[in-house]
Amino acid sequence: MRIAIIVFPGSNCDRDMMVAVESLTGRRPALIWHKQNNLDPIDLAIIPGGFSFGDYLRCGALAAHSPIMNALHDHAARGGAILGVCNGFQILTESGMLPGFLGRNQELKFICKQITLSVNGATNCALTGSLDHKQTLQIPIAHNEGNFFADAETLNRIESNGQVVLRYKSDKYATSSNPNGSLNNIAAICSLNGKILGMMPHPERAMGKGHESADGRKLLHSIFEAIKT
């Protein structure tokens, strides 16, 4: 399994994701600097969390124009798999690889906390097929801009195509189950072909042993199972 993690200036979950991947696959993934123009053949590209280019202009907007993005678009066009977490999700929407937009949290504050997610039973996601749709997942979020928005038509299309993968479910200490104001409680979506997954929660922070939950491990495991060639 060939996995590459794309590193932008300001990425700050690249090492965390590398550790998580290695702990599951036994192999250290390649770290690819954003100034690189091409990408060796890979099975999965991961865009980690962080503040690429300081989140200046708009989260993910500048990273979407980095040299590496052409190679990522080619990879996607070949039906390649991509996982974007948090800032990675924002980069995927900014570069047009995923629909919608991630705006500022409703309460205009950064939020870092453990959250309960439900898996959409009707999802067409090709990467998370082995997840149990009846079970919930405990995975933390940590973002300032995770408020998923799309116009009504796009939202309808995403829903009817089964592109919603995860939704926010409940929160022990908050009155609302939705931490950031996302439409339809959306926490993760995928592309029409089911191969590009963007999610706000951080699976690499829920790897069991020392973390509050091991559900991130479960989620990453399902992705690695799906891309095994």
Add this chain to the structure above:
Amino acid sequence: MSKKAEMQYENAVSMGLSEEEWLSVCSHLGRIPNLCELGIFSAMWSEHCSYKSSKKWLKTLPTEGECVIQGPGENAGVIDIGDGLAVVFKIESHNHPSFIEPHQGAATGVGGILRDVFTMGARPIALLNALRFGQIDHKKTSHLISGVTSGIGSYGNCIGIPTVGGEVEFDSSYNGNILVNAMAVGLAHNDRIFYSAASGAGNPVIYVGAKTGRDGIHGATMASAEFNDEAELKRPTVQVGDPFKGKLLMEACLELMAADAVIAIQDMGAAGLTSSSVEMAAKGGLGMEIDLDLVPVRETNMTAYEIMLSESQERMLMVVNPNQAEIAQQIFNKWDLDFMPIGKVTETDRLVLLKEGKIACDIPVAPLVDNAPEYDRPHLSSEIQIAANINDIVQKIPITEALKILVGSEDLCSRRWVYEQYDSQVMADTIVGPGGDAALVRVYGTKKAIALTTDCTTRYVEADPFSGGKQAVAEAYRNIIAVGATPLAITNNLNFGNPEKPEIMAQLVESVAGIKDACIQLSTPVVSGNVSLYNETEGRAIKPCPVIGMVGVMDDWEKSGTIALPSDNDIVIIGQNEKNNSGWLSNSTYAKFISKKLGGAPPPVDLNSELKAGKFILDCYHNDLINAAHDISDGGMLVALTEMMLAGNNGAEIIHPKEADPHCWFFGENQSSYIIATTKLKEIIKRSENANIPFSYLGRSSSTQELKISNGDIISLKELQNIYETGLTKQLLQFS
């Protein structure tokens, strides 16, 4: 005095120099300084940079110990944690800027302390803070706490270092002068520590990082003066942080250090290019020549004075191995950062600055540092307080009612609203984040973990500075012990009012004496620190606040403790029982919120008992006898138990005291005690008898969602949780 001298003297006074200091500058130079030179002297001799009022007392602190690699005097302290690893840490204040502009003030406070740590060659792995705001219902408090919280978060979250712990206090003495202290902790190899002493005459001096602008000019001097009601007009002296640049600078510096290209490095913090160049030269016993026209600037027509005194953020100065300069240049190009040779190390022991081909400054280096003023300011002994009368304090209300008032009070309620705005998990090594005793962070690639805490109980220090100083160290020590780690060393941030007032100076002198005693007895030397004086507005001083940041280590993080109470455990108190101590309510949180009686002697601190209890708890941890632990501090035993119940989502049934007054027993703030949960009660009893440690059986935990006291009092966890969780926002937002 000539006209020129008179004019310059007026400038000197406006920059904070006294007449005596002005004369001393002139005699060191043998002439009248020009404006740039005067600016450099006044910054280096400011309280902030020279510690002139506190130095005499700081020297009395214990700074050596088995684990100490580098004590005070460098950018940060360094301790050995075994296996070739070192922890680098320091705490620093950003009080004045944060009051003027809370978001940027707090953000740059975090940025500055992070630079102090990675300058030493360490990768930062954790941030903590210690915050003091005015009365919770004061008109500015909501604005200030929102700004400070978002500012701390904006820097830490973006640069990707988890904010894992801290403390928040509200008190009217901070209405016009909040305290924002930030602590950073980094990890390095113990043989790869970088220092600031320049060496090798002729070696290039390189400027790296962000460009220099007109922000924060003379900030160190502002931080050394009292406030008046025009403080907010000083907003232009507050620096603006750029955490993204900070991240690039951190990565570039760490990469450069790994490439063996750095000879000496110093961050440009307070007093910017002035303090960095002077300190590097002074520590190396050498001189430096800098061409100011080569300094990357972002504004035109900056004068020598402005360039030297600017506190623009995210900048570093270093001396680089000339053979390695090209590699260094490549690394900085990769990170898109300025990399500019601006001068060289010289043998002259003078700081020479060139501007437009002319000499803009030519001053000897040594007097700036070695001959900085040092004062033995007069200090009156603090009045000795006697304990408040218990009968005046104890109120005849049910225990559960008192508990509700306390857990909902702004001193004790949950800080979730604050810490959820911090990324406490990035780097994925946080095992215990905010909300527990000490935070615990794994040491990447090993089984070790580092325990971290910041503590100070200001009302104790106000009532009795000596005892309060001891207590701050003792409480930090207990917090580290409670998670199962061994306390190693401290950093301190001494926040006081105007040292020229003898009663304020006494607070400083006496609390430093308390810290000294505690650090010696508990074997936790002081390796770094910061002093913030003149925390006064309109002549009114803050409550004295000597914050202690402590670091501990544990060898196997899988054996770490938690405050979360498990069900079906015995709950016991270690360190006190009804006979040896029936509960200290004088100057307690109970006295403050329930009796509304402030003052009186704080609880006595017996360092020997502290040490004994600490060793006992660690011993129990090492023998797997503890399933949860929490130290007893503000609010007393029942508040501590409530925090454990809420964290574990389990209830408890406990015994009403037979001999002690129940209010004293449940809410007394006796020191050196812990609550632990265990399933090996007999073993605990046996060991406490052998060790001669006071012990008391409190009750049993269960999955029942309530707290039940044997006199029939009962309260549901749900009710307690609701009060605890909403305490802060209810009181804050009401006035926003």
